[in-house]
Amino acid sequence: MQITDTNQKSFTLPTRLSSKARARSLTTTIIAVIVLILAYSFNITNPESQPGVKSAQDFSIDENKFYEVTKVVDGDTIKVSELGTLRMIGIDTPEIVDPRKPVECFGREASDKAKDLLLGKKVRLEVDNSQERIDRYDRLLVYVYTKDGLFFNQEMIRQGYAHEYTYSVPYKYQIDFRNAQRDAQENNRGLWGAKCNN
Known part of the structure; x- marks a missing residue:
């Protein structure tokens, strides 16, 4: 995307993330998914967390x-x-x-x-x-x-x-x-x- 400022200079905004930013974003997503899986897994295997299931x-x-x-x-x-x-x-x-x-x-x-x-x-x-x-x-x-x-x-x-x-x-x-x-x-x-x- 090209933008022109008031001094008639134009520059292009980057439309893609840098490889470092992509890696950080992917790592964050993977960590979030792992945390969700572990939380769900704990909820299933922990009888105390399930209504009606007694320890x-x-x-x-x-x-x-x-x-x-x-x-x-x-x-x-x-x-x-x-x-x-x-x-x-x-x-x-x-x-x-x-x-x-x-x-x-x-x-x-x-x-x-x-x-x-x-x-x-x-x-x-x-x-x-x-x-x-x-x-x-x-x-x-x-x-x-x-x-x-x-x-x-x-x-x-x-x-x-x-x-x-x-x-x-x-x-x-x-x-x-x-x-x-x-x-x-x-x-x-x-x-x-x-x-x-x-």
């Missing part, structure tokens, strides 16, 4: 009530009516559901045992005030008892389906669980048998 923190466990187990995720994680996903305190079973890891030895057996003992059954839950209420995956941390009084967490260790596992601080039944693990090891049960130790 584990929103639930209160009645230790005198029995809850129905609706799904066994693996040997140490279940879903129950009214509360969602629960992680057992003090135990760790071989991995079967982590897409980043292969199925570990005795993982399927541990999951099958949990299904046999818990799926579709009523369980009583116990929290441990020495532990966090929820873990980093938004799962309530609990001890699980079957209706006939079987202490599930300890039984999984005793039969060799789980390792004793301490998060960061000792928990209420840590000594009992470690004794159960020692017994399983000495008797070559489950994880401690020949199948996983060749």
Whole structure:
């Protein structure tokens, strides 16, 4: 575009941005898009930001009530009516559901045992005030008892389906669980048998 000033001098206004200005503009646009994507992504993955979606923190466990187990995720994680996903305190079973890891030895057996003992059954839950209420995956941390009084967490260790596992601080039944693990090891049960130790 050509402009003439009052002294009859003419000059042309640049119609295109310089390459530096274009690069700055493009960078600003990319950053803005990334920020929007991250904000949207946080909103989708953060249950607290979604109306009607509850976090584990929103639930209160009645230790005198029995809850129905609706799904066994693996040997140490279940879903129950009214509360969602629960992680057992003090135990760790071989991995079967982590897409980043292969199925570990005795993982399927541990999951099958949990299904046999818990799926579709009523369980009583116990929290441990020495532990966090929820873990980093938004799962309530609990001890699980079957209706006939079987202490599930300890039984999984005793039969060799789980390792004793301490998060960061000792928990209420840590000594009992470690004794159960020692017994399983000495008797070559489950994880401690020949199948996983060749």
